[in-house]
Amino acid sequence: MNKHIILDRTRDYLAAELGCSPADLSGSGTLYVANTCARPPYIKLAAIGERVIASASPELLSRVRELTEGRSRDELFELPLVYGQTIHFVPDEIPSLPLPDGYEYRLLEGEAIGGLRGLEGFPNSLAFDSRGHTGTGIVFFAQSNGKIAALAGAGEESEGLWEMGVDTEPSHRGRGLGAALVSRLSLELMERGRVPFYSASVTNIGSQSVVHRAGLRPLWVDTYSNTLLDSYIYKATTIN
Structure with a gap:
């Protein structure tokens, strides 16, 4: 793309x-x-x-x-x-970052994501409403000892444009999981003809650092x- x-x-x-x-x-x-x-x-x-x-x-x-x-x-x-100022990032040169060792990785799309219903602690990447519905259409996650350690998800914001989010459990941070998942999910979306983008508060330096490492660059800033x-x-x- x-x-x-x-x-x-x-x-x-x-x-x-x-x-x-x-x-x-x-x-x-x-x-x-x-x-x-x-x-x-x-x-x-x-x-x-x-x-x-x-x-x-x-x-x-x-x-x-x-x-x-x-x-x-x-x-x-x-x-x-x-x-509430927000910075929005779009793909620049997306690297295929190595996935950290010691985890199992899975990609789910569409109805298969329903199997994660009830999962808590990943508000930026996957959320279900009171009826069990989610706007997330694709997820890529890392699993350790049967539990999800980090998850990147995306949902369609407008035709052909998908917004991404990522969450990493505190005990698994600092290992490059977030950036690796975002880069892989970005590549998956673009292979499907979809444009990914990512939004982060101007005060959330950690989130901005993740997407920079994943190969996304800021395009615009707006009020939240x-x-x-x-x-x-x-x-x-x-x-x-």
Whole structure:
């Protein structure tokens, strides 16, 4: 899978989320977008390359512009309306990292993942709802003494674009399991014509280190919570 396909799919996904066109993600400076598709009240900032997109519900856009206009990219992401910044990574050069010795490895897809129902301790890579359903469509995991030690999973976020997550039991960390599983799962997805991507909080250095070793590189950063809940402490500042 070439890099043009990876970039095209991720840009299409990001543009749809922000309510703009993929072409709007190019260029520089801040672009203000009245997002009529997102559930209001909605505010989201995203930075990709030299471009910043300030996407907001139409009724909030003028207030967002008032709070942000004339500020640099770094200044924008320090404002009170920014809540929970996330870095998103896409494949660059994915190495086939060696799988650490001493483990058994398994790949499961589709309905076979249901056999892991009830598994706990892997919230970033595999989660089931109250009815026993999961959005995870493929998993690759390491097992030791009959118990899962680390697991990487992915689910379809939009057509052809799959988001990955990984968890490693504390007693098995520091052995390269996380990076090895993410790299192998990335390769599996791309062989199937799917583009994998990975998201990590800007404060989660450990998670970022794992995906760097697995051959993924940051493409964009955005704000995490995009709907202003009543508990949001800066809601009055943003809306009034």
